[in-house]
Amino acid sequence: FRSWQNPRAKEYRRIYDIPDAIGTAVNVQAMVFGNTGDRSGTGVGFTRNPATGANEFYGEFLINAQGEDVVAGIRTPQPIGELEQVMPRAYAELRAITKRLEQHYRDVQDFEFTIEDEKLYMLQTRNGKRTGHAAVVIATDLVEEGVIEPEDAVRMVDPDALTQLLAPVFDPDAWAALPAVTRGLPASPGAACGEVVFNADEAVRWAGQGRDVLLVRKETVPDDIHGMHVAQGVLTATGGMTSHAAVVGRQMGKPSVVGAGELHVSESERVVTVNGQRFEQGDYVSFDGLSGEVKIGRVATRPSEILQVLAGQLSQRRSDIYGRFSRLLKWADKVRRLGIRANADQPDQAATAYAFGARGIGLCRTEHMFFGEDRIPIVQRMILAETEAERRAALDELLPLQREDFYGVFKAMRGQPVTIRLIDPPLHEFLPKREELMVEIARAEAQGRTDGLEQKRALLRRVEQLHEFNPMMGHRGVRLAISYPEIAEMQARAILEAACRLAREGSKVVPEIMIPLVGHVGEFRDQKAVIDRVAAETLSTAGLKVKYLVGTMIEIPRSVLVADAIAADADFFSFGTNDLTQMAFGFSRDDIGKFLKDYQDRGILTRDPFESIDTDGVGALVRIGAEKGRDARPKLKLGVCGEHGGDPASIDFFEDVGLDYVSASPFRVPTARLAAAQAALARR
Structure with a gap:
């Protein structure tokens, strides 16, 4: 009974969301002995291959041994197929029993057995753990064999396991050969390897030379977006599962490891020290976004087979796993009630989301469109403007660029609804950092350089004017648009002009304009x-x-309490659960990683509330907002666009609340489709 509280058991429960309070059962049974001689033995096995899903008898055994000897590594076990030559009668009986067990439980079985003087004893059986690849293969095979129905297959596959089928992979032998130097939070799955760079501009420059780069930062900020886009992956020393690097990494499908606190990143010296080792700019580093492991050295990766099919690099007919993946999700689509949209800011992201099965964009962040090299100078000129006329002149330059952005996203969605959020972050995020400007000005003055000095001084003055003690609750979102309505005017005009262009082309378009905060x-x-x-x-x-x-x-607690008043004028609500969680708890999503483990160790929190919704608190706010909104407007469209839109446990909650859709990062769309189907089936 004490094993329930050992560290390994606690960690297992944490990983698989098993409640601490349920306790463990202990089965008392007669002892049998596999170590009585050469006509005895013991083994473990699976009715199908748990790594590949192949329908083959899989396992190992030892002659003259007890069960723990098989897994202890003291002796080298034999493949289970060789048992047929050693003890044919026991082997035949084992095959017959395990086949019957699989038929009875209608799932792959993980079993243990002992043979005592050629008499077979079955010690235990349970549904076997399997890889994501194997899960899809086994589920589709069992349907084809008539063992289960398609709805059973939908129930059988863990939605999170689908991410394994999409992630780039390392060569297993090459990966195992390198020791890990540290581990961070596995924010976005996949294998990433490249030359280390420490800023976004360097990443773009090196990538333009055909080099694979890894962007390594203490933390990322929105104006790193161009560097993140070209990088093979993103590694940060700070941040949590919904930090900027994590959210954007998942949206882009970029492998990301965040919050690797043992990394000491010196961006000025372009060096990282970690556990007595160091790597510099240009050194190769590899990391696994599924496990969080980081290694110094170069390990080759390859795209997943499914992504190769979607990119047109591999024929669907030549990919067995793509066919199975697609079949499983079509079964899921037949039973789910919730609509599935994607969070996407660019046409290529929207196209990827559509290919994965998203039917609409639930969140298009317009501010990410402002960080292009050809746009940021215009945006900064707009911010530095001292009169409305000067601001409007800069906005007139941005208008055609925004219009083209929206046209591309609308077109990629092929007539499905697109929710575009008007500008949300405070203006200072589009300007250089105060400290960097001060250093540049001081250096120029010390060296007697005057070229561009006055412009930098003007920029610094504006940065200081825009400085806020708490930007999260500062001059952003709707507050910014109220102060500068010309910004909202430009964005609304760009959205409607793009929609008109598509309408003239004969294409359907459904723009949904969302006012933030x-x-x-x-x-x-x-x-x-x-x-x-x-x-x-x-x-x-x-x-x-x-x-x-x-x-x-709906991302501020007050908006929940007055949701009925807002709904009288609003066509839809989209719950922004990232900020709603932040404001409800009073936690900073970028800093929670510093103390979350303490909360989990003490049983205060079981999961990161930014990763899986806090149903008792934040979830209650969502439920209240939904109910009050629909009391005022019964047909009010309700969705969610926070990171919780791709989390299976959160999706189950949103099904219960009665939302119309969830919106997830493009590479989480398959997970959301399957989770939504399971949520619907659970309520039948």
């Missing part, structure tokens, strides 16, 4: 009036009718 109905009404006015002007000029929706992101 609303906490007061007056804020929503103010900005909806701006959007409606711009829409009327744009559609009148175009001579077209395009249906559009205006809604809001």
Whole structure:
């Protein structure tokens, strides 16, 4: 009974979300002996291969041994197939019994047995653990064999296991040959290897030379987006599972390991020290985004077979696993109620999401479109403007660029709804960091250089004006648009003009314009009036009718409490559970990693609330907001666009609340499809 509290058992429960309070059962049974001589033995096995899913008898045995000898590594076991030559009668009986067990439990069985003087004893059987690849193969095979129905196959596969089928992989032997130097949080699965760089611009420059790079940072920020895009993977010393690096990594399908606290990153000296070792810019580092392991050295990777099919590099007919993967998800789509959308900011991300089965964009973050090399100078000019006329002049330059962005995303979604969030972050995020500017100015003054000095001083003055003690609750989102309505006007115009262009081409388009950070109905009404006015002007000029929706992101506790008032004017709600969790708990999602383990060790929290929704607190806010919203407007469209939209446990909760859709990172869409189906089946 004490084994329930040993460290290994606790860690196992943490990984598989098993409650601590249920306790363990102990089965008392008669002892049998496999060590009485050459006509005795013991072994373990599976009715199918748990690594590949192949329908083959799989396992090992030892002659004249007890069960623990097989797994202890003291002696080298024999393949279970050789038991047929040693003890044919016992082997035949073992095959017959294990086949019957699989038919009875309708799943692959992990069994243990002992043979005492040629008499077979079955010690235990249980449903076998398996890889994601094997899970899909076994489920589809059992349907084909008539053992289970398609709905049973949908129930059988762990939704999270599907990420293993999408992630790039290392050569197993080469990976095992290198020792790990540290481990971080496995934020986005996949194998990544490349030359280390310490800033986004360097990553772009090196990648442009055809080099594979890994972006290593103490932490990433939004203006690292271009470097993250070209990197093979992202490794950070700080941050949690919903930090910037984690969220964007998952959205891009980039392998990411975050919060590797043993890394001491000196970006100025371009060196990392870790546990007595070091690596510098240009050195090769490899990491596994599924386990969080980091190794110094170069290990080759290859894309998953499914991604090769989606990219057109491999024919569907030549990929058995793609066919099975697709079949399983089609079965899931037949039974799920929840719609599945994706969080995507660029046309290529939207196209990937559509290929994975997303039917709509639940969150398109417009601010990520501002960080391109050709755009950031215009954005900064808009921020530095001292008059509305100067701001509008800069916004006029951004308008065609934004319009083209939205056109590409709409087109990639092939007529499915696209929710576009108007600008959300504070303006200072688009400017250089204060400390960096001060250093540049000091160096220029010391060296007597005047070229560009006044511009840098002006930039520093504006950065200091925009400085906030708590940017999370500062001048951002709807507050920014109320102060500078011309920004919202430009974005609304770009959205509607892109929609009109597609309408002229004969394509269906469903734009949904989302106002972020609303906490007061007056804020929503103010900005909806701006959007409606711009829409009327744009559609009148175009001579077209395009249906559009205006809604809001429910991410502030106050917006939940006044959801009925907001719903009277809103066409939809999208629950932004990242910020809602942050504000409800008072936790910073970028800093929770520093103390989360202490909370988990003491049983205060079992899971990271930014990874899986806190149903008692944050979940209660979602439920209240949904109920109050639909009380005011019964057909109000409800969705979720936080990271929880790709978490199976959270999806189960959203099914219970009655949301219309969940929106996940593109590479989490298959997981969301399967989880939504399981949530629906659980309520039948």
